[in-house]
Amino acid sequence: MTTDNVQTVPTGPRRSVELDSDEALRLLGSVSFGRVVFTRQALPTVRPVNHLLDGGDIVIRTHEGAALTSHTRQAGAPGVVVAYEADAIDPHTHLGWSVVVTGYAHLVTDPHELARYQALLHPWVNQTMDYAVRIRPDLISGVRLTPAEEPGAA
Template sequence: MADDVPSNASETHRSVELEGAEALRLLGSVSLGRIVFTRLALPAIRPVNHVLVDGEIVIRTHGDATLTRYTQQNGDEGAVVAYEADAIDPATHLGWSVVVTGYARLVTDPRELARYRTLLRPWVSKRMDHAVRISPELVTGVRLTAVGPSPSA
């Protein structure tokens, strides 16, 4: 292998921690993420589409969904969840990933539900009459960037 060719990706990439506000901005720039919640005392992960509204993540769901039942069981206190979204190029391995941990609560106000119906269209052909709002408590993120050439190169 030539001296100027990196032997692995760790020599050409670095991970940079994101500030909370920047992480939320990036999360709001994409429409797909993954929600993590507890099902039968184990973690369950579902891909969902979302919108970011006033710093909170909103997803739509249906009455039979495990997530809907999970948030209903926890009432006003909310259900602890994690939410992850990313944009990482499969060819270059550059991009970012954001993880939000917080409390998920069912949206019950009819005006808010109507607003979220206009902002967020389900990707599946199932009636989505419910919305879940995630209030972030902990926001973390990383940006995967390329390492520039060394000054001696």
């Protein structure tokens, strides 16, 4: 093995830099995959999903038998509380960012909106996804993981 093919991986500690909500949402909108967290049988449940960002809201597609579909269908105003997490962290350098949004999820019931989301957001799984869920962010937090500055570096 030659050193020509070896990547330099930063070693040492990382620094966690808080993101403002605008930057966090911008980063979340730059990826199409995340994880929705909700309560099922009084326990936290996590599902990987693809999403789109629409006017600051996160939209995901679901199917008839999905737990999140039934939870949002049964929820009255203001909806069901969920968290949504997305990230882009390099597996070698451990640098990147993570964003967590907490808010209320609602089933999209307007037929025109639903048709629009069905045209824009294509599920990654081979399953009929007739529903869409909109998450309206109330709390937005994010961090960027960067190399820690060396002591004495200017």
